[in-house]
Amino acid sequence: MEAPAVLLVMGVSGSGKSTVGALLASKLGWKFYDADDYHSEENRMKMGRGVPLSDQDRIPWLCSLHDILLSRAVASGQRVVLACSALKKTYRDILTRGRGAVPVKGDESAKERLAGEQLLVVYLCGSFETISRRLSQRKGHFMPPELLQSQFGVLEPPSGPENFLQVSVDQKSPAEIADAVMEALQRK
Ligand SMILES: Nc1ncnc2c1ncn2[C@@H]1O[C@H](COP(=O)(O)OP(=O)(O)O)[C@@H](O)[C@H]1O
Numbered sequence: 001m002e003a004p005a006v007l008l009v010m011g012v013s014g015s016g017k018s019t020v021g022a023l024l025a026s027k028l029g030w031k032f033y034d035a036d037d038y039h040s041e042e043n044r045m046k047m048g049r050g051v052p053l054s055d056q057d058r059i060p061w062l063c064s065l066h067d068i069l070l071s072r073a074v075a076s077g078q079r080v081v082l083a084c085s086a087l088k089k090t091y092r093d094i095l096t097r098g099r100g101a102v103p104v105k106g107d108e109s110a111k112e113r114l115a116g117e118q119l120l121v122v123y124l125c126g127s128f129e130t131i132s133r134r135l136s137q138r139k140g141h142f143m144p145p146e147l148l149q150s151q152f153g154v155l156e157p158p159s160g161p162e163n164f165l166q167v168s169v170d171q172k173s174p175a176e177i178a179d180a181v182m183e184a185l186q187r188k
């Protein structure tokens with residue numbers, strides 16, 4: 001398999017995406033982006049009021065993550081770790097291929113799309129109990145812990161043919177999770 005240019009660290013709120021993603025980027029020497037930093041003010045306010053985002057709220061955000069971070073970075077030879085909830089398969093498809101999933105002949109933007117194999121999904125899975133406990137202890141974040149149930153409701157864990165690794169976060173520290181991902185990357 002071609003080495004991935006992008007690691008997409010995904011999972012529900014509180015699964016450890018930001019913490020583990022930053023650790024992985026530092027181990028790999030890759031650029032780290034946190035999708036939370038790219039939400040519109042409306043999206044942040046909505047989540048802050050305890051209302052889950054809809055597809056309509058998420059799709060423009062995911063398209064811009066594809067356009068401004070992933071396709072541009074990969075086209076310029078950068079390697080990137082992106083922490084992003086990416087809860088549904090269609091959201092991951094948008095991150096990988098942008099708004100149009102299928103390249104259109106004569107469409108110049110097609111060359112900026114990422115081949116599926118260039119993106120490896122790192123799925124951080126964990127129990128509601130563990131993640132909810134961690135979220136209730138997290139300070140200074142706009143996402144209210146009450147939205148966790150809806151995140152599990154929307155979650156579509158990756159499955160074949162998606163290019164992914166799955167790591168359980170229940171019994172491991174962030175450093176142990178990052179080490180497990182690094183080992184799995186070496187085996188790929
Ligand atoms: N494996 C872990 N073990 C213990 N605490 C963790 C672990 N991963 C993350 N945390 C803590 O849980 C909270 C949520 O982690 P965070 O990285 O913000 O998750 P996310 O980015 O997925 O919302 C933070 O306070 C973080 O320090």
Ligand SMILES: O=C(O)[C@H](O)[C@@H](O)[C@H](O)[C@H](O)COP(=O)(O)O
Binds near residue numbers: 039143
């Ligand atoms: O699609 C969504 O509903 C949001 O992106 C959500 O999944 C994300 O989790 C928030 O941005 C909170 O940020 P944390 O994941 O860092 O808690």
